[in-house]
Amino acid sequence: MALKPIRRVVTGNDARGRSIVVWDGPAPGTHEAPSDVGRGYTNFWVWNESPPVLDGTQDIGDLPYDFPGPAGGGHLRVVQSRPRPANYEPAQDPSYVADHPPRVRPPGRTWDRGGFNAFSSPMHKTETVDYGILLEGERVLVLDDRELVMKAGDICVQVGAWHKWTSYGPGSLMAFDMFAARFVDGEIGLAQGNDAVMRADPALKLPEGVKPARRIVTIDREPGRGVLVSDGPALDVRFDPARPGFASARLWVTDSTPAKIVYETLHLPHTLEPPAHGTVLRVVTFPPDARWKGKVGAAEVAAYFQSMGSPGASTYAPQAPHPYMQKTRTLDFCLILQGEIVLVLDAQEVAVRSGDIVILRGANHSWSNRSGSPAVVAIASHAA
Numbered sequence: 005m006a007l008k009p010i011r012r013v014v015t016g017n018d019a020r021g022r023s024i025v026v027w028d029g030p031a032p033g034t035h036e037a038p039s040d041v042g043r044g045y046t047n048f049w050v051w052n053e054s055p056p057v058l059d060g061t062q063d064i065g066d067l068p069y070d071f072p073g074p075a076g077g078g079h080l081r082v083v084q085s086r087p088r089p090a091n092y093e094p095a096q097d098p099s100y101v102a103d104h105p106p107r108v109r110p111p112g113r114t115w116d117r118g119g120f121n122a123f124s125s126p127m128h129k130t131e132t133v134d135y136g137i138l139l140e141g142e143r144v145l146v147l148d149d150r151e152l153v154m155k156a157g158d159i160c161v162q163v164g165a166w167h168k169w170t171s172y173g174p175g176s177l178m179a180f181d182m183f184a185a186r187f188v189d190g191e192i193g194l195a196q197g198n199d200a201v202m203r204a205d206p207a208l209k210l211p212e213g214v215k216p217a218r219r220i221v222t223i224d225r226e227p228g229r230g231v232l233v234s235d236g237p238a239l240d241v242r243f244d245p246a247r248p249g250f251a252s253a254r255l256w257v258t259d260s261t262p263a264k265i266v267y268e269t270l271h272l273p274h275t276l277e278p279p280a281h282g283t284v285l286r287v288v289t290f291p292p293d294a295r296w297k298g299k300v301g302a303a304e305v306a307a308y309f310q311s312m313g314s315p316g317a318s319t320y321a322p323q324a325p326h327p328y329m330q331k332t333r334t335l336d337f338c339l340i341l342q343g344e345i346v347l348v349l350d351a352q353e354v355a356v357r358s359g360d361i362v363i364l365r366g367a368n369h370s371w372s373n374r375s376g377s378p379a380v381v382a383i384a385s386h387a388a
Contacts, residue, residue: 007034007044007084008177011360012065015349015367022350023367026061031361033066033081042086042175043122049337049363051077054184054261054281055388056335058366072113072130076261078183078386080337082361085143087175088123097121106228108191115191117166124170129193129230132182133263134162135256135285137339137382139359141176143169147222148229157341158218159287159382161256164193164265165222166230179339179361181384183283186262195223199268204239211243213378214251217287221256223267233267238287240270242312246304249291249378252312258282276314277332278387285384290345290373300327319368325350326370335388336364343379346372 009030016026033047050067051057052074073079094100101120109116113131120126127146138154145152145160146168154160164185169178187193201221210216216237223233238253257269259279278284302320305327309318319329326348344357348370356362366388373379 006042007036007046010046010082010177011356012048012363013347013354013356013360014063014065014363015365015369016061017059017367018351023369024349024352025354027063028354031065031082032063043084045081045083048080048082048361049335050074050079051335053077054386056386058333058335058388070111070113071109072132073182073184075113075184078132078181080179080181080363080384082139082177082179083169085123085141085169085171085176085178088171088173092123094121094124101126103127115166119168125168127166127168129164129166129224130182131164131185131187131193131262132162133164133185133258133265134160135181135384136160136162137179137181137341139177139179139339139341142171142174143176143178144172145220145222146170147231149231152220152232152235154220157215157380158220159255159285160220160222161285163195163221163223163233163267165224166228167222177359181285181337183386184262185265187265192227193224193265194227195225195265195267197266199266199271201234201268202239202270203234204237208239208241210241211249211251211291213249213291214289215380217253217255219255221267223265240274242274244308244311246300246308247291247296249289249295251289253287255285255287257284274313276309276312276317276330276385277334278385280387283384283386285382287341287380287382288371290371290379290381292373292376292378294376325353326372328370329368330370331366331368332385333366333388334364334385335366336362336386337384338362338364339382341380341382343373343377344375345379345381346374348372
C-alpha cells in the first residue's frame with residue numbers, strides 16, 4: 005500500500021486581480037517511510053515567517069523543514085498510517101524504540117521519550133500549537149493521563165503537550181496544521197494563565213443535518229505530563245437564518261505569533277478572520293443551495309457577515325457569481341470532511357469532495373453546495 009494521493013487545490017490571482025486556481029492535482033510533497041510501505045507524510049504548504057505571504061508563483065508545498073516546522077512559521081501536512089495486524093508484537097518490531105528519558109531532537113523545538121514502533125509515533129512534544137484533523141480511518145491519541153480514540157472528523161488542538169499517536173486496528177489519514185508557539189519556561193512548556201475552559205451548552209440545538217464537531221484540547225499542566233483539558237462538542241456555533249442548515253463552529257483562536265500556551269481561547273472576539281498575527285479554526289456545515297437559492301439578497305448577506313463579526317469580509321454584489329462571496333487577508337487551509345461542494349472564484353469554479361484540500365491565498369471566493377446533502381469543511385485561517 006503506497007501513500008494515498010491527495011488532491012490539493014491552490015488559488016492565486018490572474019493579471020486582472022481575479023481569483024483563480026493556480027495548482028490543482030495530487031500534492032507533490034510525498035515522503036514514504038523507507039522501510040514501512042504505506043506509512044509516511046505529504047506536505048501541502050510550508051511558510052518560514054509570519055505573517056505568511058499570499059502572492060508569489062513558487063509552489064512552497066514541499067520546502068525543506070524540520071519536524072516542528074519553521075521557528076517563525078509553520079506547515080500543513082497529512083500523515084498516513086497503515087492498518088495494524090491483529091498478531092503484531094511491538095517487541096519483535098525491528099524499528100521499535102523503548103521508552104527513555106526526555107531528549108531534545110536535533111535541531112531543537114522537539115522533545116522525545118521513545119515508544120516508537122511501526123504503528124506508533126514516539127511520545128513527543130513540540131514548541132507548536134497543532135490543529136490535528138482526522139480525515140479518514142481511526143487514530144488513538146495517547147496522553148500521560150489517558151487514551152482517546154479519534155474518528156474521522158474529530159479535531160485535536162495540541163497546545164504544546166506531550167503525546168503520541170498509535171493505532172490498534174484501522175489505518176488513517178490525519179492532517180496537521182502546525183505553527184510556532186513559545187514556551188515561556190524553556191523546554192518545560194507548561195500552560196500559562198488560568199483561562200476558564202468553556203463547555204458547550206447542553207441546550208444548544210443544532211439545525212437538521214448538522215453534526216456536532218468534536219474538539220479535544222491537550223496541554224501540560226505539570227512538567228513531563230501531557231493531559232486532557234477538554235473533550236466535547238464545539239461550543240461556539242453560529243447560524244445563518246437565511247440558510248437553513250448552515251452552521252459555523254469555532255474551535256480555537258490564537259492572537260499572537262508565536263502562539264501562547266493557554267487552556268482556552270474562545271473568550272476572544274468572534275470573527276471570520278483571525279486576530280492580527282493569529283489563527284482561527286472552525287468547522288462549517290454548508291446546506292444545499294437549493295434550500296435558500298433565490299431567497300437571499302444584500303440584506304440577508306450583510307446580516308450574516310455582521311453576526312460573524314466580520315462585516316468587511318463580504319464582497320457582495322448583485323452581479324457576483326455567488327451571494328456569499330468574501331475576501332480576507334488570510335491563508336486558509338480548507339479540508340473537505342464530508343460531501344461535495346463547489347469552490348466559487350472570480351473567474352473560475354472547481355468542484356471538490358471529501359478528502360480534497362483547498363489552500364486559499366487571500367482569494368475572493370464562496371462555497372456553493374449543489375448536491376442534495378450537507379457538505380462539511382474544516383477551515384484553519386492564518387493572518388497573512
